[in-house]
Amino acid sequence: MSTKSSLVAGSALGVALALSLGVAAQAQDTTTTWRGAPQFANESLTFKVRGRVYVDTVFQDVDRTGTGVDFKASNTRLRTARLGVEGTWNANWAYKAEASISSGGGTTQWEDLTLEYKPDETTSFIVGNFKTVSLEDITSSRYNTMMERGAFNDFINAGRVMNVQVKKTGFNWTAAVAVSGDSLNSADVATNAATGSRETFGYNGRVTYAPVMTDYTTVHVGGWYRYRNRGDQANFTYQVRNNTNYGVRYVSTGAVGVSDKTIGLEGVLLHKNFSLQGEYARITAERANKAADVDLNAYYVTASVFLTGETRRYEAARGEFNRTRILNPVTAGGMGALEAAIRYDSTDLTDLKGVATAGKYTAWTAGLNWYPFSYVRFQANYTKSKNDNPTVLTGTNAQLNDVDVNTFQLRAQFDF
Template sequence: MITKTSLVGGSALGVMLALGLGVSAQAQDTTTSWKGAPQFANDTLTFKVRGRVYEDVIYQDVDRTGTGVDFKAWNTRLRTARLGVEGTWNGNWAYKAEAAISSGGGSTQWEDLTLEYKANETTSIIVGNFKTVSLEDITSSRYNTMMERGAFNDFINAGRVMNLQVKTNGPNWTAAVALSGDSLNSADVSTNLATGSKETFGYNGRATFAPIITDTTTVHLGVWGRYRDRGDQANFTYQVRNNTNYGARYTSSGAVGVHDKTIGLEAAVLHKQFSLQTEYARITSDRTGTASDVDLDAFYVTGSFFLTGETRRYEAARGEFNRTRILSPMTAGGMGAWEVALRYDSVDLTDLKGVATAGKYTAWTAGLNWYPHPYVRFMANYTKASNDNPLTTGVNTQLNDVDVDTFQMRAQFDF
């Protein structure tokens, strides 16, 4: 993967050579603390094993118009199992390496694989495979409200890729810019192509600001942008699942994008037990040849309420959510935390004409979460989704429409 090796790997080497990696070996007593799992510390060196396991049960009812076959399905599956390590040394350096096994054949891939140099308390340089944009995408799935990030996250396709990022922050704001390659898990681009052998390349930036932070109320605002060039790889596809990682996608643009530009807006309000979170994104996709550019849009709104008095934990200096503090965990004789949630999703691909599945996706999702203690969560989601796709042939104006009802439950723990 040429871009990845030259851009990110070379940049990491350059950073280390320029800044120096001074690790002094001193004989110190090793101490142990508990952060979901034992963390070992020796002077400025720390080391901790990390991981998570999500086990799901899913029932799905698919209703298709026209010649499509209706069906019902259910499945028990391993959503993900991850194992990795993280740590720091010399006060200025931090690292993280985590691999995952997923359902559907048990494929293994890298998740976060990062090396960070902290120039000072507020500025750092990060290189590796990680996420850079979108409030819900950056926030760990361990702390997001619903079982899945939803159609919005599928649409923007802003998962982990190789990045060289510079990030700075204050008490209530963050700012970051990054150069990006492709995912570390992607296959190398073939070297015998007539057009060349370039992988996906791009750049992005994100800024957040929390104008209100009090004991009872917090407001988060954010904006981000991204540019991508597919290089010599396949065209970009804009598509959505039905608010679940299981099953087929019924709303999709097909492979149409050569370059694209995305602008995203974020907002969240926390007031005591209540949380409201929303994001909007517009992707302007440049297509091949004489095909006109298209503007594609998506947004979601999620509201949640803790019946047991907790509040979502927001970190303004990082611009993301963190682990909820449970007021009365079962490990202390309590009942844990209970949370109810409701989400609305919308993805609009209708500016792309002539594609049978480039329609509009909308969905409502209701959720119930129980946290026996901070590192264990049981979840239940019900989603009613509509894929309203355009007419292509015949007289049936709903020829490609697909309605999907999904009920899913999850048991998860992390350490």
Template structure:
């Protein structure tokens, strides 16, 4: 699927003009503030949305083989602009594009059309995420600057999906048929080698057996199966708890098919929370070879200022934290402290020197002046162990972020 910057810009401008024109002609239009103005006329709504993350990163890299070095950079991690809205109580949409984030090219992020025949059923089509608590929760609301190696090694980001989902007050159940990302190039048509893109199935179920005003317990399980078809082999690799710098643990492009099983859990009690996930990956390689990979993390968060992570059981994800005393009302904002341990084990892959094990500890501190602005600091100590070739790499990463969204 080929994405062109000019098409994205033109499509976005066209959507904005058409919707704005429609709103200009509407009667009894009201405006309310939801981080940015939202226009509404009966059940028709329209809102511009976006986010900006500006980072500074410093790394100290200690290598068993080769020279040690330090690196630092100020960078635009994310800049996005999009729209969202509803046509009536049943139909809604979201379209968001990243604007050359982290030095890359402009591309689509969430691109979703959703139909809800009632409050408990939805059908969605588009480019979006489907599995893992940390993955589905927006980066605006996670505890740390990056989701970490768990999401990196599993490659469970946005792809094109057709998804059916049911939910109650404290549970969700979803299944989806998946393809490739909308941003990836079309598979070249070639009668000799084939031209099929990645194809897969996935599903996720969540349940909150405890859900009160002061605490919530989240349990979940998900599974995914995919086939590379005529595209490149799957690669399983991880960075050092940051989007910056090199990867030192990687299998290379080895996967023809894979099956994943993940479990997730979280407990929120007043201003304290813990969260963790574990996943097992069975990778099918060429010549009938197989390998089993694993990844897991556990983290804790505490608000000394009394806030609580806002868990939504009918969605199976976390949402925006409510700030008790924002600076815009004369308060000091909210302070959050966090700690996380990550582990990825790729050592079952034979014949690849860098298919090792990764582990890291990350400390984090976040200050929220008000709900739509956050300043973040993370410090990670990472170990990349490749026992087959003694190419161990230890990385210390200090990074800061200024974040706002609307």
């Protein structure tokens, strides 16, 4: 299922869609509406260009015990820049194609690349490169509270892969199952490998339910399950960053998993301008050569409050968050929205014995967000994290692998 992809194809797709709209417009009147960018529509087709840009400045202070070298680092970087198209054909078909150029060598890759068929309002069949599990992972980074999704997201490694998904939705619930392969951005599996040529394969499912939905209070609960098998590719690695996309990882199992099973739980409480969100995941990893399975755990809890009275916009029929409506945007003479947040993360890899970096990660993050209007946001995050790793040494040398990391980062973002 994995293929080598050229972004030229994405440009060609956008041109083709634009041309098809132009041809259709000869027979039907075309209207233009504003949805962060112009959206063109006629009786049978819609077309919109979409994108986002995040620019970050990061300051990091790394303190290592024992003989490890302490250091400070800083960097201004392009966190991500994306460009794509989206739209619909009639009421039954929808498409999305988006590519990104990120920092760290200017890596270019596909993001969402999907085709969706909806035979009715409650049923969807989706094929393409996209995400399927975890509330924070599925919700766009444009709408998540903190600058980064955090250690939990890094741990479960539930990014975009090729999926065939069936999804049912109701007024306050969702249920979806999918068969998955590898990421569209991964290289083709070698056809002459002595060990075989099977790519990663798996399946997953997610259900959500909102038992409380009033004018002032919303409660979300959800759960998901995922099975993966690496096939003939590299073993799975379970690791975490320090609540930032910048820098290296100090807690990691190394490449140990040949297959794994993950159970995830989600919970959200929204009351007026207050939000409380958390998730838990347990991964049972099967190792090679009949080594004992290991159970790895992670969770986070995030609390936030809009000091200017806004409410996070939760969509129960999708099981995810959407764009917050700003009550008094600067474009209408107001001050925009101000949001304060705090987050706690914990990831425990210590069930894997004998690996010096298979430790425990904990962190506190404080955040402040300013939304001048709905499509622009400025963020500041400060994270104090601890990477407590095991070691074969004892006594005064028992903590030689521990690393404390303090990270302060700023972001300017806009999307359309």
